Amino acid sequence: MKIIDFKTPARLEDAGRTLKELGEAGLLLAGGTSLVFNKGKAGRTAVDIRRLGLSGIKELPEAFLVGALTPVAELQEFRAKGWALDRVARAFATQQIRNMSTFGGNLARVFRWNDFPVALLALECEMTVRTLTGQDRPVRGSEFLAASPRRFLPDGDILTAVKVGRLASGWGFGYRKEVRTHADFSLATAAVAARVVSGRIVELRAAAGAALPFPKRLEKVESLLVGKAVPRKGLDEDAFLAEAREGCAGLPWKGECGFSDAYAAALAPVAVRDAVAAAVRDAQEGNHG
C-alpha cells in the first residue's frame, strides 16, 4: 500500500468527516505499525489521529477505561490492583513496537496473532465507538471481537476507548502464547481469568486465538473446569491438560507459518493448560482485589 497524502485533523469530528469523504481512499492511522502487512498497491490518504488526545488509562470502580490511542508500552508500565494487561503487553512484539503500537490499533483490525483481543475476551470488555453523528456507541467486546471489527467501524466511525474488566478479589489471570522465537508471531494464544474459592475453581473465562480465524471463548473448557478442586500445593497441570484437550476438541484449529492444522490442534490445549495454571496460581496468591 502506498501513502499518497496525509491529514492531521485537529478534532475527532474532523477526522471522522475526512475519513467518510475519502471512503476507500482513506486510511485511519494510529501507530501505523500494521501498514507493513498491507500488501495492496492502491494509494491511500492517511488520516493521523495520534494527537487527538485519546490516550491514557483511567481507573473506574470495577473496570479500567483505556483510550484507544494509548500506546501498548503504557499498558505494560501501568500498575493497579486488578490490572492484568501489563502481562499481555510484555508478551507483545518488541519494546520498539510496544512504544509505537496503540491499544485500539490492535483491536480495530484483528490479525490472527494479535494479543489483546484474546486477553480481552477472558477479562471482558466494552468498546466505545464515536460515530459520524457524534454519538458514543457502546459495543460489547464479545460481539466486537467475534469477527472483523470493520462491522462496527464503517468509514468515519472511530474506536475511542475500551472499558476493560478489573480482576476482583479471588480472581487470577493467566496469559500464554506459543512462539518459535522471542517476539515471533503467536502460533497459539490463550488467556484465562479464574476465580478460586476454598481450593475450587468457581468461575472461569477462557479464550484462545492465533490458531483460529478470530479469537474465541472456550465454553467447553470453562464448563469442564468450573467446580474443579485445585490443591494449594502441587497443582496437577497434567489434569488440566486432559480437560484442555477435551475442551478444545472439534474447534477449527489452523496451523500457520508452515505448521499443520494437526500441530495447531495439539499446541492450543498446551497454551490453554498453561494459562489456566497461571490464572489459578495468580488467584491463589491473592494478587488482586
Add this chain to the structure above:
Amino acid sequence: MAETRKISFTLNGEKREFSVLPDEHLLHLLRRSGCKGVKFGCGEGSCGTCTVIIDGRAEYSCILYAFQADGRDVRTIEGVGDFDKPHPFQEALVESSGVQCGYCTPGMVLSAKALLDQDPRPTEAKAREYMDGVLCRCTGYEKIWTAFRKVSGGGSDGR
C-alpha cells in the same frame, strides 16, 4: 506523483524543517539529512538497527512515516555521543568487546539510552524487556550485557 510537504521536528536538539513525501519513512529522511548512523536492515520493524529515540522512546524508523515525526523530538546516534565524548554505554561496549561488525550498535545504544534515561538502575528482567528490539548476529549478546551491567550498576536480581 505525490507532492512534498513541509514538516518540522527537533533533530538531535536542533529544531529543523524538512520536505517529505507522504510515503517516505523516517529512516530515509534521517539518512538523507546526514544521520548515516541510522541503519537500514529488515525494513519491516523486526531487526532494530534503524532504532531512534522519539520523545524519549525507542522506535523503529524503518516503518514510521516521516510525517509521523512532525512536531516531535527525534534523537539519533549522532546526537548521543562520538569518539571525543561517548555515551557511557558506548564506552562500556568498547571496553567489553560488545561490538563486532557494528551494524546493530547504534540501535543497541539508543535502546539502552532510552531505558537508562527513564530508569538508570533497571533490574535485569526489565532491561531484557526493554532491550529486546534489536538483533545482534555477531556477539551472541553476552558482551553487550556485560557492557550494560557496567552502566546500570550491576543490579540485585541475580544478574
